[in-house]
Amino acid sequence: MTxxxxxxxxxxxYFAGHLAHIANGDDGDRxxxxxxVKPFQLFERVHRALVANKRYLDNLVGIWAYPPPxxxxxxxxxxxxxxxxxxISGRPGTPTSAxxxxxxxxxxxxxxxxxxxxxxxxxxxxxxxxxxxxxxPEGKAIFEYxxxxxxxxxxxxxxxxxxxxxxxxxxxxxxxxxxxxxxxxKAANGFIKALKGAMNDDLGRRPSEAELQAAYAASPVPGSxxxxxxxxxPLGAAALARIAGRDQTYVVSFDAISETIAETVSxxxxxxxxxxxxxxxxxxxxxxxxxxxxxxxxxxxxxxGVSVAEALxxxxxxxxxxxxxxxxxxxxxVDDLAGRAARFAAREL
Numbered sequence: 001m002t003x004x005x006x007x008x009x010x011x012x013x014y015f016a017g018h019l020a021h022i023a024n025g026d027d028g029d030r031x032x033x034x035x036x037v038k039p040f041q042l043f044e045r046v047h048r049a050l051v052a053n054k055r056y057l058d059n060l061v062g063i064w065a066y067p068p069p070x071x072x073x074x075x076x077x078x079x080x081x082x083x084x085x086x087x088i089s090g091r092p093g094t095p096t097s098a099x100x101x102x103x104x105x106x107x108x109x110x111x112x113x114x115x116x117x118x119x120x121x122x123x124x125x126x127x128x129x130x131x132x133x134x135x136x137p138e139g140k141a142i143f144e145y146x147x148x149x150x151x152x153x154x155x156x157x158x159x160x161x162x163x164x165x166x167x168x169x170x171x172x173x174x175x176x177x178x179x180x181x182x183x184x185x186k187a188a189n190g191f192i193k194a195l196k197g198a199m200n201d202d203l204g205r206r207p208s209e210a211e212l213q214a215a216y217a218a219s220p221v222p223g224s225x226x227x228x229x230x231x232x233x234p235l236g237a238a239a240l241a242r243i244a245g246r247d248q249t250y251v252v253s254f255d256a257i258s259e260t261i262a263e264t265v266s267x268x269x270x271x272x273x274x275x276x277x278x279x280x281x282x283x284x285x286x287x288x289x290x291x292x293x294x295x296x297x298x299x300x301x302x303x304x305g306v307s308v309a310e311a312l313x314x315x316x317x318x319x320x321x322x323x324x325x326x327x328x329x330x331x332x333x334v335d336d337l338a339g340r341a342a343r344f345a346a347r348e349l
Contacts, residue, residue, distance in 0.1 A: 011059045012157060015149035017142075019084075022046060024145065025138050030084040034110065035135045046084070050076040062164040069171075079160065082174050085123040086156040097151040098125045104148055105129035108136070122152035161261050165189050166235075167242035173235070180235055183222070190219040191230070192239055199243075200309055206244045221345075223338060225308055225330045232300050232332075282341065290340050294318050299341065308334060 022045050026037035033182035050056050051072045061072070061079045090096040095103075099118040102125035106117040109127035109130035119125035126149075138143045162185035164168045173180050207215075216227035224230035231240055268288055284295045291299075294317045301311035308330060312319055318333075326333045 011055055012153055013146075013150055013209050015056060015060060016153055017146040018049060019046065019126075020142055020146035022049065024142060033135055036130070036132050037127060038131070042127060043080075047076055047080060048074070050079060062161070062170075078171060080123075080171060082157045083153070083160050085121045086159075087120045088152060097148070097155055098122055101125035101148040101152055102129065104145065105133070108133035110134060122149060122156060125152070127265050158261055159185055162186055162189055165261070166192060166239050168238055178234065184235065187219070187221040188230075188235055188239055191215055191221050192243065194219040195243065203243055204245070207240070223334050225334075229330070229332075240297070285341050291337060295337050295341075298336065312318055 002252050015257045023035075023037065023042065025037075037180075050061055050301055057076070061075045068074050069253045071077065088096045088098040095118070098121055102119035102121065103117040105126060106113055106115065110132060111284070115128065115130065119128055136145060159174060159182040160170050162182060163180075166189060173177070173185075195211065196203065197206055198211040198214045198218075199205075212227045212231075216230070221230045221236070222231060224236070230236040282291070282299055285291045286293050294315055298308075298311050298315060298318060301314075312322075312330065322328060322330055322333045326336070
């Protein structure tokens with residue numbers, strides 16, 4: 001797997017360098033010491049690179065599961081929106097990788113530039129900078145440019161790659177009301193990896209109860225009380241269906257795409273908060289009547305590493321509510337609670 005891992009990381013780094021060279025005007029007439037960046041023309045060149053380069057199309061855009069994209073152009077457009085122009089959020093007061101990239105681009109201005117040196121995404125960091133800028137020579141400067149782009153890609157490529165790694169369709173799991181968070185996707189892939197091991201890679205069949213239990217004990221998915229609860233979630237059901245219905249799409253997806261994911265990602269990629277840090281946000285949700293105070297306490301406990309069962313053991317109000325309103329299904333309650341808190345946070349941001 002070492003060769004595959006190296007190849008996977010190489011393709012992401014190579015694309016980062018390619019994007020830096022395109023933005024630097026190196027894919028056309030290299031004459032002159034300046035380059036004029038026109039967003040739509042730049043988009044056309046990036047899109048064409050994603051579609052025309054088979055390595056990019058297969059190993060970045062990826063082989064989708066169901067439903068397949070209409071054509072390579074459609075898939076590349078979606079990749080652009082969900083990775084290259086994906087918002088990179090971070091901790092308040094701390095620059096994100098997109099901010100650092102924007103600062104670098106701003107430094108290429110020919111004269112003092114009055115624009116912002118911060119940005120929401122990798123793409124905006126490049127195109128919102130000065131229109132006419134210094135062209136970078138080959139060497140250290142262009143390497144720095146590509147490395148800053150790579151740091152953005154390592155953050156934004158992860159959720160997209162995690163979905164394809166599961167053999168699923170990014171369009172179904174990254175957008176809309178059913179969008180799944182990156183931490184859940186990572187945990188789901190950890191479980192599937194453990195399950196493949198428990199099944200000795202004998203895929204294309206339904207795993208046994210013992211195999212499911214062993215895999216979940218080794219790699220549980222937060223928010224689901226047990227493997228049965230995870231299997232009832234839309235994501236769990238879809239991932240297990242792909243294991244049972246093994247096909248070429250799934251095999252290529254996992255083996256090729258999983259290795260494009262960086263082992264470590266900088267803190268600007270919306271790192272999980274602990275209970276103390278999340279307290280103010282959850283308190284606002286209580287005031288806004290999105291969640292109850294007892295639910296806030298439960299979420300804080302979970303964020304601090306307390307198991308759901310232990311946290312509920314100290315909360316008789318919620319135990320009674322789960323029994324009355326959710327027919328005793330703890331996983332369904334936790335999913336509902338997390339959804340209400342997330343929707344409130346999205347409205348407030």
